[in-house]
Amino acid sequence: MKRFFGFVKKEFFHIFRDVRTMIILFGIPIAQLLLFGTVITNEIKDAHLAIYDQSKDEVTREITDKLLSSGYFVLNSYLDNDGDIEAIFKKGKVKEVLVFGPNFGQTLEREGKADVQIIADASDPNVGKLLASYTTGIINDYILKEMGELKMPMQITPEVRMFYNEELESVYMFVPGIMAMILMLISAMMTSISITREKELGTMEILLVSPLRPVQIILGKVAPYLILSVVNAVMILGIGHLVFGVPIHGSWVLLMAESILFILMALCLGILISAVAKNQMVAMFISLVALMLPTILLSGFMFPIENMPVPLQVLSHLMPPRWFIVILKNIMLKGTGFLFVWEETLILIIMAAVFTAIAVKKFKTRLE
Template identity: 60%
Template structure:
């Protein structure tokens, strides 16, 4: 019995000495519950909207103030005419435009009704529906306030129009997200495991002392995954077009170039993971827990980033998938060109360069 107790004590000592095991045991559950608790929500908060006020009277200003004072919306822009609406949506930040008709206050008092048009970006159908419902709720509350002492009640009539996805097909939201996750899986995780396998078996050092330069060895390891990931991207796009009837409004050539850029970004991230992982198991754990969960939760794939707490919104900026999903939705659903997605493209290119430089530095330190 004493030997058995001694064996148990030894196992405890091993666990407590291994910081990685402790992190997996205690750190991962805490991180996951925090992510799931704060990121998964059907509510919206601080969603950017634009206002087109044709009337510019006291009543419209009161309604605008009501909307601005709610926690749900943030008025990003005041536009002057309908021609600006499409450009505002294509930039990607504004999720809805509220249009007040001309002589709004006059129509409300004389005819007892006035119209507000709510135009939402339906590339994310769930968010579009929620925005419409929240706006209607604010308008109904305002109506109740102004109709307290009026015999013939005033009626504000909201008219909702969804753009880019008028039928609210959920597949339009899921295809870009699934494409991003699959490319991340094949590129980052498989690359990190492939290189870590060589290190674990002791063959990486043999490769690096061969006539090939270290950089050539690394490139040779990742090129097959570029090829496989490109095939995956083509298959996903073809399935989405012919099976799910998803439109590609923009340039297929630009879509291909952006997909290759994201694949290279993911591959460089996989190489970086391999530099800090001694075993395949560790690389797999980092890829799944440290990469896949943030990709799903913090990329805007399912849950709107603007509704998350500020710290998570800041963290989401270092998730490559966030920027690629914006690019995909822009090209496929909005038909935008490089003029509207150049910032996201530069961010992905910058991340790729950073990961590659850091990986090369790590490999030199580890293997020299």
């Protein structure tokens, strides 16, 4: 046991003396969290709007005022003719043009309907779609309020509530995602690199020749990263909770237990990578290409799994972070207990077991 602690201590020296390692361990998680939490957001504010108003009556003015006071839009300019629409889009600043037909107010009153055209710049499709739906919503709202009671005797008003994230805060989504990504990065990549480093430097042979058992060597290499990963998990949850107000409705104990399970799974994966990779470069390459990208793209962290082509949906089942993110969201946002996440938990346990089995087999053949 004493030998083992000496080994772990040495490992901590390696970590604390290497600036790059320290940056990856503590700099990147905080930077990512702050970036995702503040910069990346799905909402759009102050989009530039141009209006081509052919009737200039009371109704169009009121609608315009409503749009501009919503906070989503600022007025860029009024247009005088059709030809200007394309020209102003090409300048790049204006994201949407609103066209009111001639005699808008009159037609509306007389015929009960009038035409308004929304033209959005869809060179960024998400922004275009979002602006168009904001505008439609605001106009419908106006019509309902002003005319609805008079003209429509029966109406259904949907009352929408967004459960578990009433404000649709994107940070609620990113905290679990970043947590999965960072823990994967530290646990899998850093351990695989640190083990392959010993192989590359030749110190691994010294260790294997010593009375230390291979199991002790591997555990000694992995233990520090387990501790640091737990510290990181607490840090990410803490910042998410305290700075960005992400709720943690469920039990902290369960949350930490699941996080530790995920960390262990990732450590097993790291050991497996180190058994396959010959040197640090290969280990890093495998970790980045085979772990980080799929974690970001296929885990449902950024892009909804439901929208993926079927083969990729199937592939996403193999991504450990996918299950972990489900667990995190359940516990944090919905406050559910273990009974609701046992399937995902079981999947993570099975994955850890499989990775360990393959790693052990690989190590054995290498020693032959």
